[in-house]
Amino acid sequence: MSVAPRISVEEALAIESRLEITRPKVRTHPIPTGQEKLLGDVYLRDIVKNIKDGQKGGGSPERTLLVIGKAGTGKSFALQHQFRQIPEFQPRRNESNELKTPLISFEADRPCGAISLGNGILKAMGFPYNPDERKPGRLFETVKALLVERGVLVLHLDEAQHMFRHKTDDAVQEVQDRLKSLQQIPNWPLHIICSGVDELSKLTGTEDEQLGRRARVMRYERLNFPGDKAEVAKVLTTTAELCDLRIPTELLEDDFLGRLVQSSKGGFGRICSAVQQACFRAIELGRSEVTKADFSRNYQRKYGCLPADNIFEVKNWQGIEPRFALADITPPKKKR
Structure with a gap:
């Protein structure tokens, strides 16, 4: 020795x-790979294009992206790196000096229920986390209003498989319904990116038109x-x-x-x-x-x-x- x-x-x-x-x-x-290049040049650029089309009233209904891969494949790091490369995703001040944040990103709690999801979004926008709020309907009305006020057009939920870590199917359905409701804000083309491990693929098997069938999927493979x-x-x-x-x-x-x-x-x-x-x-x-x-x-x-x-x-x-x-x-x- x-x-x-x-x-x-x-x-x-x-x-x-x-x-x-x-x-x-x-x-x-960053050490970009072929997969990361595909993520940035195709999937994320398509989101940018669809947001612009949506703002003109002609966007595609496919406004959810699922990035699915095993733990340790580097998908979260790649997403964060690519987010920083896209000018349209960067915070800015408008002509009234109001802060606009086109993209917010945060990690889902485990398990991720409707309340924790709503509060996670608020925290990502810089607003107080309110663990005592027990009325999802009222919480999400506030979330929707603030998403528009802050100019959030892309919501990234990491470790999104935590939406499925509940004891009952009703709890799982509720958090999905609340997430879906964010894409029903009138005249606001919010796009949702969910990243996580294989369990996240359950979202594609749902009958829900907006989260399941209206999603695009990128597999983040092992080398x-x-x-x-x-x-x-x-x-x-x-x-x-x-x-x-x-x-x-x-x-x-x-x-x-x-x-x-x-x-x-x-x-x-x-x-x-x-x-x-x-x-x-x-x-x-x-x-x-x-x-x-x-x-x-x-x-x-x-x-x-x-x-x-x-x-x-x-x-x-x-x-x-x-x-x-x-x-x-x-x-x-x-x-x-």
């Missing part, structure tokens, strides 16, 4: 100062190997460059890229996080190069796996599933 070289107090302080600057810079730096190896390599090179680190040739070879995809279950967001953490570790140790050992150590720390189950160490890594890393100590399920 290699031992990290001793560093002086001054060197340690310099490293920590460097990391304090590097970590936020790296974590907020696969070797098909997406170029995008995985781009994460490595971009992150290392931001961290001012070198990358050894072996980390850009197929064997390592395949291990990285497997260890992250193909989730783009997880791949980015794994590369970031490895680079941060290299900096912490005072090195100028990120290595396979950094990934191996972080994988073991994350999953608690045995050496024989470490994707970055074993020869036959293709059959290893990270979720089974603790299978040797997990108690068997009791028979009913």
Whole structure:
């Protein structure tokens, strides 16, 4: 086992100062993928076009977009990045110096009921959260009025699958009805973007004309190997460059890229996080190069796996599933 070289107090302080600057810079730096380009150039631009058509009285009734993908695929980060790239979505002051906010975005409570949805929208617009309000009808009349007053034309609800985390079908239907009612504001072409995991697909099976059949759906897929190896390599090179680190040739070879995809279950967001953490570790140790050992150590720390189950160490890594890393100590399920 290699031992990290001793560093002086001054060197340690310099490293920590460097990391304090590097970590936020790296974590907020976008690395657009083909999927994100499709999201921004097609789906979101279509929303912009339809809003303009709607303001002229000729918009399409398809005013809901569902972005559905597994956890860790990077869909939320991609949406936020693309929102910032679209001029029509940016806050502005009108000729009367009134603040207009064309887009608001927030994460749904779990579970997301009608009251929490209404209050979440108010909070996203900068108004007080009112947990004591128990009359959804009155709450949503206020929400509708303020959406128009603030000029909100796009409402983004992240983790929208929480709308289905209720004990009764009536509760699920109520929150969907309230969400649908927001698209019934006269002469106001509000568009709704819901992002979440696979459970959100239930919304497309509803008979409701506005939320189900009038929705467009974008699948946010996991990356696969070797098909997406170029995008995985781009994460490595971009992150290392931001961290001012070198990358050894072996980390850009197929064997390592395949291990990285497997260890992250193909989730783009997880791949980015794994590369970031490895680079941060290299900096912490005072090195100028990120290595396979950094990934191996972080994988073991994350999953608690045995050496024989470490994707970055074993020869036959293709059959290893990270979720089974603790299978040797997990108690068997009791028979009913």
